[in-house]
Structure formats: structure tokens, C-alpha cells
Amino acid sequence: METLKNYIEENKKRFLEELFDLIRIPSVSSKAENKNDMYRAAEYIIDQLLKAGVDKAEVYKTDGHPVVFGEKIIGKDKPTVLVYGHYDVQPADPLEKWNSDPFEPEIRDGKIYARGADDDKGQLFMHLKAFEYMIRTETLPCNVKFMIEGEEEVGSPNLKIFCKKYKNMLTCDVILVSDTTMIAQDIPSITVGLRGLSYMEVEVTGPDRDLHSGLYGGAVANPVNILSKMIASLTDKDGKILIKGFYDDVLTATDEERKELNKRPFNIDEFKKSINVDQVAGEKGYTTIERLGIRPCLDVNGIWGGYTEEGAKTILPSKASAKISMRLVPDQKSKKIDKLFEDHFKLIAPEGVRVKVRSLHGGEGYVAPINIPAYLAASRACEDTFGKKPIPVRSGGSIPIVADFEEVLKVKSILLGFGLDSDAIHSPNENYPLFNFFKGIETIPYFYKYFAEMK
Ligand code: BES
Ligand code: MN
Ligand code: MN
Numbered sequence: 001m002e003t004l005k006n007y008i009e010e011n012k013k014r015f016l017e018e019l020f021d022l023i024r025i026p027s028v029s030s031k032a033e034n035k036n037d038m039y040r041a042a043e044y045i046i047d048q049l050l051k052a053g054v055d056k057a058e059v060y061k062t063d064g065h066p067v068v069f070g071e072k073i074i075g076k077d078k079p080t081v082l083v084y085g086h087y088d089v090q091p092a093d094p095l096e097k098w099n100s101d102p103f104e105p106e107i108r109d110g111k112i113y114a115r116g117a118d119d120d121k122g123q124l125f126m127h128l129k130a131f132e133y134m135i136r137t138e139t140l141p142c143n144v145k146f147m148i149e150g151e152e153e154v155g156s157p158n159l160k161i162f163c164k165k166y167k168n169m170l171t172c173d174v175i176l177v178s179d180t181t182m183i184a185q186d187i188p189s190i191t192v193g194l195r196g197l198s199y200m201e202v203e204v205t206g207p208d209r210d211l212h213s214g215l216y217g218g219a220v221a222n223p224v225n226i227l228s229k230m231i232a233s234l235t236d237k238d239g240k241i242l243i244k245g246f247y248d249d250v251l252t253a254t255d256e257e258r259k260e261l262n263k264r265p266f267n268i269d270e271f272k273k274s275i276n277v278d279q280v281a282g283e284k285g286y287t288t289i290e291r292l293g294i295r296p297c298l299d300v301n302g303i304w305g306g307y308t309e310e311g312a313k314t315i316l317p318s319k320a321s322a323k324i325s326m327r328l329v330p331d332q333k334s335k336k337i338d339k340l341f342e343d344h345f346k347l348i349a350p351e352g353v354r355v356k357v358r359s360l361h362g363g364e365g366y367v368a369p370i371n372i373p374a375y376l377a378a379s380r381a382c383e384d385t386f387g388k389k390p391i392p393v394r395s396g397g398s399i400p401i402v403a404d405f406e407e408v409l410k411v412k413s414i415l416l417g418f419g420l421d422s423d424a425i426h427s428p429n430e431n432y433p434l435f436n437f438f439k440g441i442e443t444i445p446y447f448y449k450y451f452a453e454m455k
Contacts, residue, residue, distance in 0.1 A: 004445060007133050008438055015441070016112075016434075018048065019125045020105045022087070023114045029065055029088035029154045038065040038150045041087045045148055046070065048128050053135035054146070060166075062158035065150030069169065072135070073143045079455035080143040081448065082172035083131075084401070084413070085124030085179060086152035089116040090426045097428035111431040118432040119425035123178040123418060124148060126437060130444035139445065141452035145172055149401075152179075155199075155361030156401040163408045173455060174374040175405050176447065178440060180395055180417030185435055187265055188382040190375065191415035193293060193394030194402060196328030196365035198337040199301075202227070202345060203321045203356040210306070210315040217316050221352030224305045227320035230348055234298055234324075238284035241298050241326075243344040249331045253294050262289055264391050274422060293394030298326045323360070327396065334362030334400075363400020366413070373454035374414045381416075381446035385439060416447065 008015075027041040028034045042059045049057040049070040057070030065088060092102035092115045100106040105114035112122060127146070134140035147170065149159050163170060180191040204223040211220065235241055253261065266289055272280060282291040291297070305320030307313040326337055342357040349355040369375065370392050382390040395415075402413045418440035424430045 001139075001445060001449075003137060004133060004442060007137070008129075008441055011129075012438070015125075015129050015437075016107075019112075019122060019437075020114075022048075022121050022125065023105045023112075023116050024103055026092075026103045027088050027116075027150065028091050029151050030091060035065075038088065042066045042068050042148075042150060045087060045124075045128075049146060052128055052132035054131075054144075057146070060162065062151075062162055064154075064158045067150070067159065067162050068148040069146065069166070071143070071145040072131075072140065074140060075143070078141070078143050079174075079452055080145060080172040081451065082145040082147060082170060082175045082411070083124075083127045084175050084177045084405070085127065085146075085148045086120045086150065087124065087148050088150040088153050089119065089121065090153050092428075094428060099429055102428075102430070107434070110435065111433045112437070113429055113431045115430055117430050118419045118423040118436075119430065120152070120179045122432040122437055123440065126178060126418065126440035127176070127444060129441045130448075133441070134445055134448065140448065142448050143172075144448075145170065152399070152401065155363065156404075157361070159401050160404045160408060163404065167409065170409055172409070172411055174451065175402075175409075175411055175413040176374075177399065177402065177413050177415050178417050178444075179399055180397065180415045181419040181421050181423070182417060182436075183265060183391060183393065184420070185433070185439075186386070186388070188386040188388055188390035189264070189393045190378055190382070190390045191395045191417055192368040192370055192375075192392040193330075194366040194415070195296070195396055195398050196330075196332060196334050196363055196403070197398045197400060198326040198328060198334045198341065198362045199360040200324045200326075200338065200341055200345075201321065201358050201360055202324060203319060204230070204305075204349070205319050205354045205356070206352065207316070207318050210318050213314045213316045220316060221350065222316050223320040223353055224317050226350060226353055227303070227305065227322060230345065231300055231303075231322060231324070233348060234344075239282050240284075241296065243340050245340050246296070246337065249333065249336070250296060251330045253290075258290060258294075261293060261394065262287055264289065264393055292396035294329055296326060296328050296332060298324065301325050327398065328365055330365050330367055332365070334364060338362060361400075363398060364403035365398070366402045366406070367394075368412060368415065372412060374412065374451060377447050377450035377454055378414050378416050380450045381443050384446050385443045414447075416443070418443075
């Protein structure tokens with residue numbers, strides 16, 4: 001496909017300009033103030049799909065943000081690829097940590113800097129441009145459906161319902177997703193595992209208002225002290241989670257599987273350096289690769305309560321709260337873990353405080369087989385464009401809707417992501433290297449080619 005490289009070269013500038021126009025729309029799904037931007041982003045993708053050559057593309061309203069669906073059907077006998085992506089992004093805060101405007105993309109050192117540059121606007125855009133190429137050159141070998149949602153970053157609360165409702169419209173042979181990372185620019189990889197998620201918020205209440213810490217301190221339960229102790233008691237010194245039943249459904253890997261898993265290139269020193277820590281930490285008896293890929297974990301995402309402004313204010317706070325996430329692995333079920341957590345947390349609450357626990361969102365993990373035609377097609381595509389066979393990797397991140405796809409649509413997903421761990425997704429100065437963006441556009445048509453040949 002020599003014309004493919006030429007096509008990319010000739011259209012580079014336009015591809016970037018068009019991507020930048022999408023990035024300029026601040027489609028932050030968690031903020032009410034951006035509600036209208038969600039429609040603008042959806043409409044923009046519709047416009048891009050129509051210009052690229054789909055038969056039809058429409059915005060579907062949901063109870064939340066809209067879903068974009070478009071398709072190009074070339075023949076009933078052809079295999080169908082459903083491309084999934086998300087046009088919503090995480091908030092840009094803290095704004096002062098950005099070196100340029102998060103919604104005004106800027107290219108520096110060969111990278112696009114902006115919120116959504118990688119996750120997932122940059123990555124979904126590769127699919128639009130790869131599709132455009134196949135249409136222009138009349139080389140599209142499969143039917144293609146695009147389903148681009150606007151609620152991934154808030155847990156896809158409406159997409160499962162959408163999938164059930166439009167099951168027939170979404171019929172396909174494989175779901176292709178670019179919303180993950182690869183090991184390095186010269187080490188291609190395909191994600192074969194995602195972790196599930198159970199995300200809780202807890203609140204501990206003591207007295208009905210903040211009290212003078214001299215007049216009451218030492219005589220009344222302090223919610224911040226208590227919450228700290230409760231959280232500390234959730235894990236032991238070996239990094240084991242102490243919630244009863246937590247590990248019951250964890251699928252344990254065999255020694256053979258663990259050996260395989262640890263073969264992937266991984267530089268622990270670079271890993272430490274990249275986040276400026278001098279030591280890694282986690283569950284005893286497991287490597288960092290295993291801790292991320294096949295073991296669950298529990299993390300406080302945020303904690304607050306009492307007086308946190310400038311100077312000292314001598315109070316005994318009325319309340320303390322925390323957001324706690326648990327990354328899950330097969331075959332843990334998030335609803336069950338929610339319940340185990342809630343029961344445990346209420347059980348360990350001492351006298352003198354009241355505890356509230358609620359689940360914010362959750363989802364199941366996913367493991368993809370590596371012996372199906374779609375995986376082999378993705379593998380061969382990477383081999384063609386990177387000159388190396390990609391390595392299957394179990395990622396620590398989550399895309400909960402992928403497990404729902406399997407449950408509702410009964411279709412496997414291929415996680416062919418082109419991001420890097422260093423792209424700072426969800427962080428200030430999110431970026432996406434131009435190399436990865438164009439490499440993705442180059443690789444995707446090969447996937448279609450091989451997938452069509454194999455089916
Ligand atoms: N694209 C990410 C997930 C991801 C990134 C997986 C890199 C593997 C490698 C996705 O947009 C995301 O951020 N997911 C959330 C889950 C969601 C329920 C908020 C996550 O993993 O925290
Ligand atoms: Mn994403
Ligand atoms: Mn994300």
C-alpha cells in the first residue's frame with residue numbers, strides 16, 4: 001500500500017487541522033456547562049464521517065450525552081467492523097499546570113499538546129482518516145460502522161442501554177477500539193486485558209458541626225482521624241486488601257502465564273524515573289507488570305474534611321470524606337465488590353460516627369483472546385507498519401463498556417491503541433506524538449485488509 005504513505009504525507013496538514021477543530025470543542029462530559037459542546041463535537045464527527053464517505057451518519061440522543069452512529073455498507077457477504085471511540089474528555093484542571101491552552105492544540109517537539117490529543121479524540125480521528133483513505137482509493141474491504149460516544153469518561157452510563165436498543169443496527173464481526181497504549185514507538189503492542197472498576201465515595205460524620213478542638217478535642221470522635229484509620233485498615237503491610245471476600249473471584253494466573261506476562265519489555269528504572277519516585281510499591285510477591293495487569297488494587301483518589309485553608313484553625317471537624325477506587329481483574333464483579341466494600345466499611349466504623357457509602361460508578365474487566373482472526377489481523381497489520389510483531393499486553397486501565405459489548409452484542413473487541421503511557425492522559429499537558437497519530441492511520445487499513453482476507 002505505497003499510496004497509503006503518500007496519501008498521509010499529502011494530507012498531513014489537513015488531517016491535523018481537522019483534528020484540531022475537534023479538540024477546540026471543550027467536550028468535557030462531567031461538566032454541565034459543556035452540555036452544548038457535546039452536541040457540537042458529535043455534529044463535527046458526523047460532518048467528518050459524511051465527508052469521508054459513509055452512507056449515513058446520525059446523532060442519537062440518550063438520557064445523557066449523544067452517541068454518533070455512522071456506517072458504510074459495501075456488501076452483505078463482507079465482514080463488518082464496528083469502530084468504537086469516545087469524543088468526550090476529562091476536565092482540563094488544574095489549568096495553571098498547562099504550558100499551553102488545553103483547548104487550543106499546539107505542536108511542540110513533535111507532539112500535539114491538548115486535552116483529548118490522545119484520549120480519545122486523537123485516537124478516534126485516526127480511524128476517520130484511515131476510513132477516508134480506503135474510500136478515496138476504493139480499497140475498503142469490509143463494512144464499517146462507527147459508534148462514537150460522549151460519556152466514556154463518566155462511566156458510559158447510557159451506552160449499554162443504547163447497545164440493547166439498537167442491537168440490530170450494531171451487528172458486527174468485531175469491535176475495533178483505539179483507546180489504549182502501546183509499549184513504545186518502536187515496540188508495538190496490542191492490549192489484551194483491561195481492569196474493571198469499582199468506585200466508591202464514603203463520608204464519616206461525627207458532631208453536627210465543627211467544634212472547638214480545645215473544648216471538645218480528646219472527648220469526641222474526630223471523623224478525620226477515624227476515616228484515616230479506617231482507610232489505613234483496608235490494606236496490610238504487604239499490600240493485600242483486607243475486605244472480606246475481596247479476592248474470592250480473582251482468577252489466579254498459572255506460573256506459566258506469569259512467566260509469559262513478564263517477558264514483555266519493561267524498564268523498571270525508566271518507569272520510576274518517568275514519575276519521579278525512587279521505589280515502586282504494591283502487593284508483595286508480584287512484579288510491577290503483574291500488579292498492573294493481573295492483580296486488583298485499592299486507591300484513595302481524594303480525601304477531604306476539616307480546615308484546609310491558610311494558617312491554623314483549631315477545630316474538630318464534623319465530617320470527613322474520601323473517594324476510593326478499586327481496580328478489578330477477571331472474574332471479579334464490580335457490583336459484588338461494591339457490596340463487599342460497603343458492608344466492610346460500615347462494619348469497621350467505630351462508635352461515635354455515622355458512615356455513608358455510595359457507589360459512583362463501576363464496570364467489569366476484559367480479557368481478549370489472541371487466537372482469533374481479528375487479533376491475528378491486528379498483529380499482522382502492526383508487523384507491516386512497525387516491522388515488528390506486536391506484544392500482547394494486559395493493561396491496568398479500564399474501558400468498562402468493552403465487557404458490556406461482549407455481554408450485549410456478543411462480540412469481541414480488539415484494543416489496538418497507539419497512545420504511550422507518557423502521553424499524560426487525564427493530566428495537565430496531555431499530548432499525542434505526531435508519529436503515533438500518523439502510524440495509527442497507516443496501520444488501520446492493513447487491519448481491514450487482513451481481517452477481510454481471514455473472514
Ligand atoms: N482510554 C482510557 C482507558 C485506558 C487508557 C486504558 C490507557 C488502557 C490504557 C479511558 O478513557 C479511561 O480513562 N477510562 C477510565 C474509566 C472510566 C470508568 C472513567 C479509567 O481507566 O480510569
Ligand atoms: Mn479513553
Ligand atoms: Mn480517559
